Amino acid sequence: MDKFEHLYHTLSGFMNLTSADKKLIRILFKEVTFKKGTLFLKQGKICDHLGFICKGIFRYYIDRDGEDKTYNFATEGDFLCNYESLIQCAPSAKHIEAIELSEVLVISKKDLQRFYSEVRDGNLFGRLHMENVYAVTIRQLISQYTESAEERYLKFLRMHPTLNQRIPQYYIASFIGVKPQSLSRIRKRLARRLIS
Amino acid sequence: MDKFEHLYHTLSGFMNLTSADKKLIRILFKEVTFKKGTLFLKQGKICDHLGFICKGIFRYYIDRDGEDKTYNFATEGDFLCNYESLIQCAPSAKHIEAIELSEVLVISKKDLQRFYSEVRDGNLFGRLHMENVYAVTIRQLISQYTESAEERYLKFLRMHPTLNQRIPQYYIASFIGVKPQSLSRIRKRLARRLIS
Numbered sequence: 519m520d521k522f523e524h525l526y527h528t529l530s531g532f533m534n535l536t537s538a539d540k541k542l543i544r545i546l547f548k549e550v551t552f553k554k555g556t557l558f559l560k561q562g563k564i565c566d567h568l569g570f571i572c573k574g575i576f577r578y579y580i581d582r583d584g585e586d587k588t589y590n591f592a593t594e595g596d597f598l599c600n601y602e603s604l605i606q607c608a609p610s611a612k613h614i615e616a617i618e619l620s621e622v623l624v625i626s627k628k629d630l631q632r633f634y635s636e637v638r639d640g641n642l643f644g645r646l647h648m649e650n651v652y653a654v655t656i657r658q659l660i661s662q663y664t665e666s667a668e669e670r671y672l673k674f675l676r677m678h679p680t681l682n683q684r685i686p687q688y689y690i691a692s693f694i695g696v697k698p699q700s701l702s703r704i705r706k707r708l709a710r711r712l713i714s
Numbered sequence: 715m716d717k718f719e720h721l722y723h724t725l726s727g728f729m730n731l732t733s734a735d736k737k738l739i740r741i742l743f744k745e746v747t748f749k750k751g752t753l754f755l756k757q758g759k760i761c762d763h764l765g766f767i768c769k770g771i772f773r774y775y776i777d778r779d780g781e782d783k784t785y786n787f788a789t790e791g792d793f794l795c796n797y798e799s800l801i802q803c804a805p806s807a808k809h810i811e812a813i814e815l816s817e818v819l820v821i822s823k824k825d826l827q828r829f830y831s832e833v834r835d836g837n838l839f840g841r842l843h844m845e846n847v848y849a850v851t852i853r854q855l856i857s858q859y860t861e862s863a864e865e866r867y868l869k870f871l872r873m874h875p876t877l878n879q880r881i882p883q884y885y886i887a888s889f890i891g892v893k894p895q896s897l898s899r900i901r902k903r904l905a906r907r908l909i910s
Contacts, residue, residue, distance in 0.1 A: 605849045611856075634841065645830065645840035649801045652848045656798045659855060660807075 521549060521572040525623055528570065528595055532646045533639035546633055547623040552576075552616035559600055559614040564607055566627045569598035574620020575681065577689055578612045586613075588692040590658070593681060598622065601651055617685065662695070668704050670694040717745060717768040721819055724766065724791055728842045729835035742829055743819040748772075748812035755796055755810040760803055762823040765794035770816020771877065773885055774808045782809075784888040786854070789877060794818060797847055813881065858891070864900050866890040 519527070522544055526535055535543075552558060552574065559565050561581055571594055578590040578600075589612065592598050603610040604627060625633065634640040661670060671694050675682055682690070691701035715723070718740055722731055731739075748754060748770065755761050757777055767790055774786040774796075785808065788794050799806040800823060821829065830836040857866060867890050871878055878886070887897035 601845075602849060602852045605845045634838075639837075641835075641837035641841050642830075645837050645844055648841055648844035648848060649797075652844060652851070653798060653801045655848070655852070 521621065521623055522547070524572050524595070525570050529643060532643045536638055539637045539639075542636055543633070546629040547625045550622050550624045552620045552622060554616055554619055557613055557615050558598055558622070559603075559610055559612070561611065561613045562609050565600040565603035565610050567599075567624050568604065568627070568630055569622040569624045571596050571598055572621045572623060574616055574618045574622070575684060576614055576620065577617050577685075577693075578614050579692075580612050586692070588689045591678060591681060591685065591689075591693070593678065597647070601648075617689065667694045667696045667700065668708070671701065671704055672708075717817065717819055718743070720768050720791070721766050725839060728839045732834055735833045735835075738832055739829070742825040743821045746818050746820045748816045748818060750812055750815055753809055753811050754794055754818070755799075755806055755808070757807065757809045758805050761796040761799035761806050763795075763820050764800065764823075764826055765818040765820045767792050767794055768817045768819060770812055770814045770818070771880060772810050772816065773813050773881075773889075774810050775888070776808050782888070784885045787874060787877060787881065787885075787889070789874065793843070797844075813885065863890045863892045863896065864904070867897065867900055868904075 522540070525543065525547065526540060529535060529543075547570070550569075558569060558576060559567075571592055573594060575591060575593045576598055577588050578592070579586045579588045592614075598614060600610045600612055600614065602608065634644050637643070661673065665673070671690070674690065674694065687701060688698045691698040694701065696704070718736070721739065721743065722736060725731060725739075743766070746765075754765060754772060755763075767788055769790060771787060771789045772794055773784050774788070775782045775784045788810075794810060796806045796808055796810065798804065830840050833839070857869065861869070867886070870886065870890065883897060884894045887894040890897065892900070
């Protein structure tokens with residue numbers, strides 16, 4: 519699928535797009551390729567752009583004195599942003615890194631304001647998207663503090679059924695909050711349960 | 715100030731209101747009085763309404779086996795809602811209780827949809843309001859896990875300079891995550907520092 523068709527398809531889940539809207543969107547979003555290991559956003563910088571992933575995977579992580587902790591993944595069809603940083607013009611607490619060669623449609627914060635005001639249902643999309651971001655963020659935070667590593671791993675598999683093969687296991691271990699050896703034990707235990 | 719004038723004033727911080735908008739808002743929002751100790755929302759129920767506080771104070775709290783933990787306060791000019799519950803149609807994890815005799819303009823979830831679609835800048839307000847709710851929620855969560863009780867108390871005083879006298883100290887203690895005796899010690903320490 520053409521990259522912009524992919525974006526229109528996702529936006530259509532929230533709003534109706536006119537042909538004038540589509541034309542403007544082609545002007546506002548730029549195609550950017552991220553090589554594996556490069557950053558969409560650097561910890562400490564103010565996030566001034568938003569992305570839509572057409573191909574690839576990104577992880578959100580915090581670097582604390584060289585040790586990193588993965589908080590989230592995003593892949594095809596997901597939007598990519600540190601909203602806390604974008605909304606408040608505050609330095610980002612997280613890196614957002616491509617963990618595969620990735621293709622992204624990127625819009626600057628300035629052009630995002632044009633999107634909201636000039637695309638007919640721009641603010642409708644903005645509201646519904648923010649509601650969604652809010653609900654997902656709260657669910658993830660609650661999960662982080664209330665669920666066991668096994669529950670979090672099972673939820674990860676349900677939410678991202680195709681990603682398990684594409685993401686290095688040590689990132690997944692960090693995401694669910696255990697050492698890679700513990701994830702390995704969880705996987706063996708689950709496999710035994712599937713067989714028996 | 716008339717209750718609706720108070721609401722228009724707050725909404726005007728986000729959007730322009732036409733006279734037709736104001737007329738519709740008077741139809742969609744209902745005036746409700748909450749006696750001290752009554753609930754705006756009960757833990758376990760799905761939140762299907764949003765409020766605007768014209769007078770009074772509410773606290774958000776979780777009841778866990780009879781012990782309660784205060785998460786937030788809201789007062790004049792604030793909106794009142796459990797957005798996780800409203801957006802996802804999920805049971806509320808929290809009670810929202812009036813801790814003073816309070817006067818609120820309440821809109822049902824159904825009428826909130828009318829507000830978004832029929833008020834000219836309804837979705838603009840919705841987007842900006844959700845961005846704000848998101849940013850504030852994330853800041854509060856980070857504060858809860860990274861700041862000391864004293865830092866949280868000072869922040870509470872900065873954010874709600876008039877509320878300190880109106881809210882029972884044991885709710886404030888619960889909000890900053892300490893026993894009432896510890897809050898008492900923090901207050902004495904801060905007072906000594908102010909004198910010296």
